[in-house]
Amino acid sequence: xxxxxxxxxVETVTLKNGKRKYFYGKTQAEVRRKIREYDEVKDLxxxxxxxxxxxxxxxEPTVSHKTMSVxxxxxxxILEDFSDVEIxxxxxxxxxxxxxxxxxxxxxxxxxxxxxxxxxxxFDREIMKKGASIKVNPAISAKIPKNTQPKKIHAAxxxxxxxIKKSVSAPFxxxxxxxLYTGCRSQEAxxxxxxxxxxxxxxxxxNKAVTYPHNQAVIKETKTESSVRMxxxxxxxxxxxxxxxxxxxxxxxxxxxxxxxxxxQEYVRRWRQYALTVGFLEEYFVDVNGNKLETLSELQRIxxxxxxxxxxxxxxxxxSFATMCFEAELxxxxxxxxxxxxDIKTTVNIYTDIRAAKQKAAANKLNxxxxxxxx
Numbered sequence: 001x002x003x004x005x006x007x008x009x010v011e012t013v014t015l016k017n018g019k020r021k022y023f024y025g026k027t028q029a030e031v032r033r034k035i036r037e038y039d040e041v042k043d044l045x046x047x048x049x050x051x052x053x054x055x056x057x058x059x060e061p062t063v064s065h066k067t068m069s070v071x072x073x074x075x076x077x078i079l080e081d082f083s084d085v086e087i088x089x090x091x092x093x094x095x096x097x098x099x100x101x102x103x104x105x106x107x108x109x110x111x112x113x114x115x116x117x118x119x120x121x122x123f124d125r126e127i128m129k130k131g132a133s134i135k136v137n138p139a140i141s142a143k144i145p146k147n148t149q150p151k152k153i154h155a156a157x158x159x160x161x162x163x164i165k166k167s168v169s170a171p172f173x174x175x176x177x178x179x180l181y182t183g184c185r186s187q188e189a190x191x192x193x194x195x196x197x198x199x200x201x202x203x204x205x206x207n208k209a210v211t212y213p214h215n216q217a218v219i220k221e222t223k224t225e226s227s228v229r230m231x232x233x234x235x236x237x238x239x240x241x242x243x244x245x246x247x248x249x250x251x252x253x254x255x256x257x258x259x260x261x262x263x264x265q266e267y268v269r270r271w272r273q274y275a276l277t278v279g280f281l282e283e284y285f286v287d288v289n290g291n292k293l294e295t296l297s298e299l300q301r302i303x304x305x306x307x308x309x310x311x312x313x314x315x316x317x318x319x320s321f322a323t324m325c326f327e328a329e330l331x332x333x334x335x336x337x338x339x340x341x342x343d344i345k346t347t348v349n350i351y352t353d354i355r356a357a358k359q360k361a362a363a364n365k366l367n368x369x370x371x372x373x374x375x
Contacts, residue, residue, distance in 0.1 A: 001028055002299040011035065028084035045133040048090060048122065049083035049265060053215040055125040060213030072212050074114040079268050081308060087126055092138045095119055103145045106152060116142050152353060155319040160312050163278050168240050172274040175256055179314055181237040183321030183339050186314045190261050191219055195251035197241055202233040206340065210261050217261035227340040271314065280312040319350065326354045
């Protein structure tokens with residue numbers, strides 16, 4: 001599937017009579033829906049996202065919430081890259097490249113293994129189906145890198161924070177804005193209802209989270225007992241939430257998703273579109289030599305693959321809020337309460353990393369000044 005210069009997606013399908021037909025849509029999902037609805041298209045392989053939804057629906061009842069809380073974030077990240085890809089078109093090299101990307105981002109070996117496990121389970125789900133479109137699991141051969149160091153999460157840069165503040169009115173911009181000013185985990189923010197926002201006491205009550213056992217959001221308890229907390233409703237966020245309040249007001253509505261929280265695929269789609277719009281995500285196509293392809297005619301003639309470059313994730317905004325706490329000279333104990341860490345060591349380690357980063361930045365400034373003075 002390729003993206004046209006006008007922004008629409010197009011897929012070419014060979015019909016059973018040998019003729020070719022073009023299907024167009026504003027999104028990849030829309031194109032696939034049109035293809036499935038077309039009478040002459042038979043035996044079209046399902047997308048990875050469709051198989052993953054079936055797997056999660058069957059798998060979730062057999063395991064504890066704790067186990068699913070490990071696999072759900074991994075599945076969410078995988079779907080960002082593979083949701084709309086036909087499962088027959090995913091090759092071992094694609095999975096290995098995905099794993100290599102996780103390593104380059106600094107994720108731990110255990111975290112990366114969780115992703116491989118999810119890949120294997122989803123592909124196994126398709127293989128075990130009658131009339132399966134694939135016979136071999138392409139994830140089996142993926143190699144997990146050794147000696148991967150635990151990831152150091154970095155806060156958003158000042159420039160990125162400025163973008164978030166200026167784009168609060170963009171589609172899904174309020175979500176990023178809320179993460180920045182509350183430090184909520186993604187699953188906590190998506191579970192917020194208007195009843196959790198107290199405009200008189202200026203507080204945000206965090207008391208639940210969403211999980212995605214089968215694409216649809218399910219409300220569950222927060223990660224730990226300490227995750228239940230009150231966060232200050234900071235003035236910039238209060239101002240934007242007051243603008244966004246539904247009319248007529250219904251405190252049972254969710255901030256993100258109205259009567260129900262967004263489904264997993266809807267959440268992934270909205271964050272992806274927001275990140276593309278504001279520049280936190282770049283997607284483009286390259287040929288086998290890594291040269292960027294710019295035009296539709298090039299995409300039709302030249303074998304290519306999609307490249308995704310992410311410069312900011314929702315979880316980084318949690319660290320941005322921790323940085324605000326540090327700069328406001330809050331004690332680690334106070335910051336721990338707002339962030340919902342079960343162990344004070346987690347908060348102290350974040351504070352230590354922030355302090356080290358600021359000292360390094362200060363040293364660089366001093367070094368640059370000395371360098372200029374010697375010229």
